[in-house]
Amino acid sequence: MREFFKYVFATVLGVIISLGLFLVVFIAVIVGLVSSLDNDKPVNVTSNSVLYLNLDQAIIERTPDDKFANLPIVGSNGDKSIGFNDIIKSLKKAKTDDNIDCIYLSVTSPNAGFATMREVRNALLDFKSGGKKIIAYSEVYTQGAYYLASAADKVYLNPEGALELKGLSAKLMFFKGALDKLGIEAQIIRVGNYKSAVEPFMNDKMSDKNREQVTAYLGGLYNTFLEGISQTRKISTANLHLIANDYKIQQPKDALAYKLVDGLKYKDEVLDELKELSGIDKSKNITSVSINDYAKSLPKNTDYSIKNKVAVIYANGDIMGGEGSDEVIGSERISRTIRKARMDSSIKAIVLRVNSPGGSALASDVIWREIVLTKKVKPVIASFGDVAASGGYYIACAADSIFVQPNTITGSIGVFGVIPNFQNLLNNKLGITFDGVKTGQYADIMSTNRPLTPGERLIIQNSVNRIYDSFISRVADGRKKSKSYIDSIGGGRVWIGTDAVKIGLADRTGSFNDAIVAAAKKAKIKEYRTVEYPEIIDPLKQLMEHGTDKVKTYFAKQELGDNYNLYRQLKSAISKSGIQTRMPFEITVQ
Template identity: 70%
Template sequence: MREFFKYVFATVVGFVLSIVIIGVLCFVIVVAAVSSMSSEKSVAVSSNSVLYLDLNQPITERTPKNTFGNLPIIGNGGKEGIGLNDLLKSISRAKNDDNIKCIYINVTSPNTGLATMREVRNALIDFKKSHKQIIAYSEVYTQGAYYLASAADKVYLNPQGSLEFKGFKSELTFFKGTLEKAGVEMQVIRVGNYKSAVEPYILDKMSDYNRTQVTAYVNGLYNTFLTDIAQSRNVQKDSLYAIADDYKIQKAQDAVDFKLVDGLMYKDQILDELRKLSGRSKKETIRSVTINDYATSNSDKETGEDKVAIIYASGEISGGEGNDNQIGSERISRAIRKARLDDDIKAIVLRVNSPGGDALASDVIWREVVLAKKEKPVIASFGDVAASGGYYIACAADSIFVQPNSITGSIGIFGLIPNFQNLLTNKLGVTFDGVKTGKYADIMSTNRPMTAGEKFIIQGELNRFYDGFITRVADGRKKTKTYIDSVGGGHVWVGTDAVQIGLADRVGSFNDAIKSAAKKAKLKNYKVVEYPEVVDPIKSLLTDGTDKVKTYYAKQELGDNYLLYQQIKKVMGSSGMQARMPFEAVIK
C-alpha cells in the first residue's frame, strides 16, 4: 500500500509540475505575441524633440527581435540592444528630420568593439553637418565611452565624476601552470609562428612572435583612437599621448583643463541645456525619443526592382545552423545561395564580424562566396574583427572594406589535443585497456600521449589545409602563395596595415561597402535586403533557452572573469582543425 501511495503522489506531483511549466510557457508566448504586435508600431516623433542615444546598450550587427522585452534570461542582461544597421540609419534620418532638434548621448561603458564605435562616431560627425547640436554627458567615461562622446559638439562631465584616459593594454592569461598542476598535457599542432591561440596552454608568457604582433596591433588601435579624438577635440595627437602617458586626468577639473571636456555639470544643468537646444522653456517638459523607438520608423529610402543583399556573418564559425550570434555554415551558405539565385539581387555585401572557428565550416561558406562572385559583385565589409576563418570566408570577394581599427588576417590553423593520462591514471587511479583493429584506430585519444606517427599524420593534415587556405587567399587577392605565406603564418593585422599589405582594398564604412556594391553592379535605384532572417526569439527560447539561462547566470557570478571561463570552455569544446584568431581582443 505504501508503494501504491508513493507512485500516486509522484504522478500527482509530476502532473502539477507539467501544468505549471505549460502555464509558464503559455504566459511567455502570450507576452511575446502582445509585445511583438506593439513593437511593430512605429513611434510618432513630436516637434522640437531630443534624440536620446543610450550607447551603453549592446550594439550588435542587427537589432534583435525584442519579443520578450527586457526579461534578463532571454535578452542581453536586461538590456534591449540595437543593431548597427538601425543605429546608422536612424542617425542619418535624424539629420534631415525637422522634428529632431539635437542629439543627447549617454555613455559610460559601451558594449561593442572599436570598429563599431568608429562607425557610430562617423555617423555622428556626419549628423553635425545639419548644424544641429550633439551633447554628451556622463558621470563616468571609460576610454571607449570618451571615444564615442568626443564626436559631440559639447562634452560634459559630472563635477565629481571621472574620465579614464590612460592608454591601451592587452593582457593575456596563461594556463600552463594550472594544467601542469592538474596533470593535463595540452598537445599542440599548428601552422604559423604567429598562430598563438595555443600559447596560453603551453607557455607561461607571450612568445617573441606574439609579443611583436600584439604590440603592433595595440599600437595601431591606439593610433586610430588618438587620431580621431584629436580631430574632434582640436587637440594635438602628441598632446593626447602625453596626457595619457603621464596619467594627467586624475580628477574632473583636469579633463576641463586639458580640453578633453567642455565643462562640468550636474544632470539638472544638462536638462536645462537640452531645453534650450530643443526650443523649450525651463518650465516645459523635454520632448525626447530614444534611438530604439526612433529606429522602428526606419525604412529603405531607395526604390526600384533591383536589390543589394547584405549577408550578416557574425560570431564564431561552426558547422550546422548557428544563430544570430554564431555563424553556422549551413545557415550562412543557404543565405548566400538564395541571394545568388535571386535575379532581382544584383550585388551582395558580406558583412563579417568573426574571429573564425571551425576550418571546414569556413571552407563551406567560402565555396558559396566563390559561386556568388561568378554571378554578381560580392563586396566584403569587416566590422570589429574578421580574422582567421572570418577572413577565410571573405577572401574571395571582389573587394574588401575595413575600418582602420578592424582586426583581420590571422591566416593560419591549429589543433589542440589534451592528454589526461597523468590526471586520470597517476592522480585519480583511472586506467584504460582495450583492443583495436588498426594501429591508428584510436588516433587523437585523450587518455595517452600522441605517438610520433600520429603527430606526423595530424601535422600533414594541417599543412594541407594551410596550403589550401593561402591558395584561396592568393587567388582571391591576386597574389602569389609565397607572398600570402609571408604575411600569413597566423599574423594579426589592423585594418590600415591590412590595406597596405594587400589583404584588404580600402578603409571605408559599412555604407561605403554597400555603395561600392551598387556601383559595381551599375545600380542607381535599388533596395537593400538583409539575410539570413533574424532568429525568432520564441524559437530561440525553445531550442537553446537553457543555454541562455546558464550564460546569464554565469556572467552574473563571474563578472569580468567570465571571459576566462569562456576561453577555457571554447578550447575544451573545440574539435577538428581550427582557423581561429589567436586571442580575445578586449580593450576598454
C-alpha cells in the first residue's frame, strides 16, 4: 500500500509540475500578445530626428512577426532581426521625410550575406543623393561592417578601436577522417566534377576542381567588395588590395593615415556632431528613431483603389517536400502560393525572390512546374539574393528574366546522392550484426548496414544521371540554350553573379526593386501595388509546432558555442534523404 501511495503521489506531483509549467508558458504568451499590441503601434517621428540604423542585427529576407522576441521563452527568437526589404523601404521614405535630418549608422559585425549587404549599401547611397548626411561610428569594424560603413559621408572609429581590412578567406570542413575513425563509409553517387558537396565525406582537402571554383567565387566577392569601398572612399582598388595584402591597418591611426576613416572619435564626440546635423542644442538629448520602429511607421501599401498588383513570392532556405516554414522552402507551400497567384486575375506579374542553396531535387521540380505554368499566363521575374544555387537555381530557371547582384552565388547545376554504410561501425566496433530474408534481389537496396552492390550502385547512378539530364533540360529550355552548352557550364560549378550574366545563366545585374519594376513593365502596367507571399507564419503557431526543435537548438548552441556550426553541418549532411540538387559547399568567409 505504501508503494501504491508513493506512485500516486509521484504522479500527482508530476501533473502539478506540468500544469505549473504550462501556466507559466500560457501567461508568457498572453503577456507577449498584449505587449505586441503596443509594439505594433506606429511610432511618432518628430522633427529634427536622427534615424538610428543598427546593422548588427540579422538582416534577413523579411521582417519576422515575433511577438515573443522580448520574452524569456526558451525556443523563441530573442535576437532582433529585420528584412532587407524593410530597410530599403525605410531609407527611401527617410530620404524625403522632413522629420529625418540624418542617419547614425552603427555596425560592428553585420549578420548578412554579401548580396544583401550590397542591397542595403546601395540604399544608403541613394539616401545620400537626397542631400542628407550619414555618420558611421563603431569601436570595431569587421570587413563586412566597414563595407557598409564606407557608404557614409563620415566614418569614425574609436581611438582605441580596430578596423579590419585583410582580404577574404574561405574555410571548408571535411569529415572523412572522423568517419574513418567511426567506421562509416560515405557511398557517393554524383554527376559533375564541380559538385563537391560530397567532398567532405570522401576527401580530407579540396579537390583541384573545387579549389578552382572556390578561388573564382571568392575572387568575385572580393572584387565587388573592393570596388564598393573604392567608389565612396576615393581610394583605388589597387591601393586597397595592397593595404589589405600587407596588413597595413594594425592600429586605429593606420586607418586614419590610409584614409579609410575620417577621424578617431569617442561616441560623445560623434553624438555632438549628430546634434549639430539635426539642429539640436548640445545640452539636449538627440531625438532618434530606430530603423525597426521607423519601418513599422511606414504606411502599408493598402491603396485598394489600385487594382493591379505585382506579387513578390519569397523562396528562402533549403528546399524540401511538404509545407516548410519561413526559413525552409516547402514545395507544397510555395507551389500552392504560385498557383494561387497565377489564378488571381488582379495579379499581373510575379517576382520570385530566391535565397536558397538548394535541396531536394523532387521538391525543386514541383516548384519549377508551377513557374512554367505561370509564365504562360503572366510575367515571372526572378530576383536572386545572396545565393540561388543548385535547387535554388532550378526553381527559377524557367522565369522570363533573372536578376542577380554582382556578388550573388548561383549555378551549381549538378546532382548527387550519399548513402552511408555503417557496417564497419555496427559489426566491428559495436558488435551488432544483421540477418534476414527478402523476396527480391533489390528489396533492401537502400540498406545502410552493408555496402552497395555493383548492381545497386548502377541503379542509383542511373537515377542521378536521369535527374541531372532533367535539370540541364529545364535550364536549357528556360535559358534558350542547348543542352550541351548548359552541360558545359554545369557539372556542379558555382558562378558569381557577374559571370552568370556573361555565360547566360542570368540576364542582368540589378536590385530587388529593379526586378519588381521589370515585372510591371513586362506586364505593361504603370500603376500597381506590391503584395508579398506566402503569409508569414504566426509566431504562436510556429512556437507550438516547432517549439521542441527550437528548444533543442537553443540548448545545443549554449552547450557547443562556436562548435555548433560543426554539429549543424554534420547533422544536416547525415539527415539528407533522396537525390539532392544542392550547392556544393558551405563556406565560412572571414
